Amino acid sequence: MMHNYRIGIDVGGTHTDAVILDQEFNVISETKQQTTTDVSTGIYHAVKEVLDSSNVPKDQINYAMLGTTHCTNAIVERKRLNNVGVIRIGAPATLGIKPLVGVPDDLRNILGQHVHIVRGGHEFDGRTIAELDTEKIYEIAHDLKGKVDSVAITSVFSPVSTEHEYEAYNILQEVLGDDVSLSVSSEIGSVGLLERENATILNAAVVNVARSTADGFINALKKEGVDAKVFFGQNDGTLMSVEYTVKYPILTIACGPTNSIRGASYLTNQSDALVIDVGGTTTDIGVLTGSFPRQSSLAVEIGGVRTNFRMPDITSVGIGGGTIVRENSDGTIKLGPDSVGYQLQEKALVFGGDTVTTTDIVVAKGLAQVGEPSHLSNLSEDFVDQAYRTLVENVEVAIEKMKTSAEPIPVILVGGGSILLPDELEGASVVHRPNNFGVANAIGSAIAQVSGQIERVFALDELGREATIEHAKQLAMNEAINAGASENDLEIVDFEDVPLAYLPGNATKIKAKAAGTLAE
Known part of the structure; x- marks a missing residue:
C-alpha cells in the first residue's frame, strides 16, 4: 500500500532538526543534528539520519518542508547579499528624505550603490502626483544592466495605486531580462513609504541566499534519492513554494519561532496559549490565537533596519541550554547573554568542559539527566539555587509581558532547552510538555x-x-x-x-x- 510521508526540517542557530511524519501526522522518526557553517551539510546529515532510522520507502515521501534562518542571518551578518538597484518613484514629492536613511552605515554601503529617484507616484487618495517618467526608467534600466542582479521598486502610496510600480516593473523586465529579480513594494510592505521601501530593498538583497538555500535543500534530498515537492516556511506559520520563496524571501524571516508555535499547537491540541520555545541560545515566546501565531502590529527592525511587513509577535530572552552563567562581584548571578551555542557538548561542565551553563545548573538541581553529574561537585548549592531562580524569574517576567490580560493562561513548553523550566510557572494556568517537544519546530514546518x-x-x-x-x-x-x-x-x-x-x-x-x- 502506498503511503504519503513528509519530511519537516528546521535549521536553527544551534541545531538542525528533522522529522518524518505519516499522512495522519504521526511522528515516524526525529533527529537533532549540529547546524553546520555551510548549512546544507547539516541539512543533508539530518535528512540522511531520519531516513535511515525510519525505514520509510523513499519514493513514498511526497513533501519536504524547510524552515530556515538563512535570510535573517545574511542581513544581520551583512554577508552574501545581492547587488541591488534601488528605484523610488516619487519625485518631486519625496526628495527630502533619500532611500536608506536611518539604515546602519555598513549595510547602506552595500545596498546603496545604485539608488535612483524618478518622477511619478500617487497621492494618498490615488490621484497621480506626476506622470511616471518612463524615459528615465528605460535609461536607468540600461545603466543597471550588468551591474545589479536584483532591483527594488517602490512608488509613493503604491498600496493605494500599484499602477506606476507595475509600469516600471514591465520596463525593467523588458531591458534586464529574467536573470535580474524584481521586488515590488506593494506586494511586500504596507502603507508607510520608508519602512515599505526598506522591506523591499531587504527582500531584493536576499534573493540569492534564498535561491542557494533552496538549491542546497533540493540537492540534499536528491542525494538521498528523495523526489519530493519542496516548500519553505514563512513567518505566519504557513508554507510557500520554492518559486514564491525566491520572489519573497523576506517572508522566511522569523519562521523558526513561528514553526515552534504551530508545532506546539498541533502537539497539544491547544488553539490559544503562550508558547515558550527554549533553544540553545535564546528563548522565544509567542502567542497562539486561534491556532496561528499572533501578528505584531509594530514596525519591526531586522539587522537595524525598520520595516513594516507582517511579522509574528515574539519576545526573545537571552536564555537557552547553552547560556553562560557567571557570578557578579556582589554575589548576584548573571545569565548570558552569550551562549556556547552548538558547542554545548564540548564546553559545558557536565560534558567535561570548563564553562558553567544553564544546562549544568538544571542537572545540578537534579531536574535533568544528561552528561556526567559528578563533574558538577564544585558548584555550591547556593550558587545553583540562585542561578535557577534567576533563570525562571527571567522567563516569568517575559510571560507577563506577552499576556494580554492578568488571567493565567496555558503555557506550552517546546524546544530542546525546555528541560530548563519547571512544571509550574507564575502566570501559567497549566504547563504542557508535549511528546516530541524537542522537535516541535520541525513538526510545525511539516504540518503547515x-x-x-x-x-x-x-x-x-x-x-x-x-x-x-x-x-x-x-x-x-x-x-x-x-x-x-x-x-x-x-x-x-x-x-x-x-x-x-x-x-x-x-x-x-x-x-x-x-x-x-x-x-x-
Missing part, C-alpha cells in the same frame, strides 16, 4: 498549510462594500493557490478592514488571508 495574503486600500464606492470584500477575499485565495495551496479546502483565516476616514471614495484598508492544504 499554504497561505496567501493581500493588504491594500480599496475604494468601496466603485463596487460597493459586499462586492469589494468578496473581491479582496478572492485575491487572497488566488495568492494562496499561487503559493501552492489546493483549491478544494481554501478558507479565509484572517480578515480585517479599517475605514480610512481621511480618504475620499469611502476608502478602506483590507487585509485578507486564505489558507488551505497542499495541492497534490
